[in-house]
Amino acid sequence: MAKLWIGQPNYSSWSLRGWLACKIAGLEADIRWVRFDQDDWHAEVPSNATVPVLALDDATVWDSAALIEVLAERHPGAPFWPADPGLRAHARSIVAEMHSGFVPLRMACPMNIRARTTDFPLSDAVFANIARIQDLLETALINSGGPFLYGPEFGAADAFYAPVLYRLRTYAPVAQCALADYSERVMAHPWLVEWEAMAADDPAFARSDALLNNGAVE
Ligand SMILES: N[C@@H](CCC(=O)N[C@@H](CS)C(=O)NCC(=O)O)C(=O)O
Structure with missing residues (x-):
């Protein structure tokens, strides 16, 4: 196995x-x-x-x-990538951009699924990342017709951006609103429900939680 x-x-x-x-x-x-x-x-x-x-x-x-x-x-039958070549090129590009980019967002806002903030200070560079992500995801949803980024099934791009949706929920709930429908759909997917249940039981990792507390480890 x-x-x-x-x-x-x-x-x-x-x-x-x-x-x-x-x-x-x-x-x-x-x-x-x-x-x-x-x-x-x-x-x-x-x-x-x-x-x-x-x-x-x-x-x-x-x-x-x-x-x-x-x-x-x-697993050639699995819906990692959309069949349409244009959508597939877009999907591969946004996955590659996530893998190699959005450094300000990744550095300032590490994933912390359980945590919530209302006024976490975000730099212009982080806001620029968020705006770009909103634009990329909205374009994908419009071009494919949704409900997932590239069509009816949860694929590679949805997997790559799911942690970003959690980051927005934690650090930039207002920005998350622009992607509210898609975000709710992803978080309601049984796979993400299963992952969130595992996250709920996860032991605290003080170094990461400290970021939410102005650097003070409790
Ligand atoms: N490029 C790698 C990055 C993986 C990565 O940075 N994983 C983190 C956890 S989210 C890790 O293992 N951190 C421990 C370390 O860097 O020692 C990938 O796409 O899988």
Whole structure:
């Protein structure tokens, strides 16, 4: 059976993407959690890189983007990418942009699913990231007709932007309003409901929670 190493569900955005990729593929994996507050967390993971890591019978894959590609290749019927070439090019572009970009948002607003703020200070660079994301997602929904980014099924791009929706809910609830319908749809999806339930039970990771408390670790 495949094994998937992931970080803590409340905090690990890339792990959520990898876990969703397995769901899209219909791949049942034995899930292994690592705790970032344990210094030796790398020890049990079959890669010295980051999580998620997926161990298949004949290969180990250690990056969320690679995981999407490998699973899409091995599960050709799974709805990772839209069939239409134009939509597919757009989907690949926004997934690549997420994987390589939006650094201000990622640095200032790490995923913390349980947390809520009302007046978290956001820089102009973060607001610019949020505006760009709103524009990309709205364009995808209009061009595909929804209800997910590229059509009727939850795909790779939805998996890549789901952690962003959680970030907006935590740090920029007003900005989230612009994507309210899509956001509610994603968060009501059974996979995200399952992930949020895991996040609710996740032990606190003080270093990440401290950011919400002006840097003071409680
Ligand atoms: N490019 C990687 C990034 C993965 C990543 O940064 N994972 C974080 C958890 S969300 C991690 O493992 N952090 C621990 C560390 O950097 O030591 C991917 O797409 O999978």
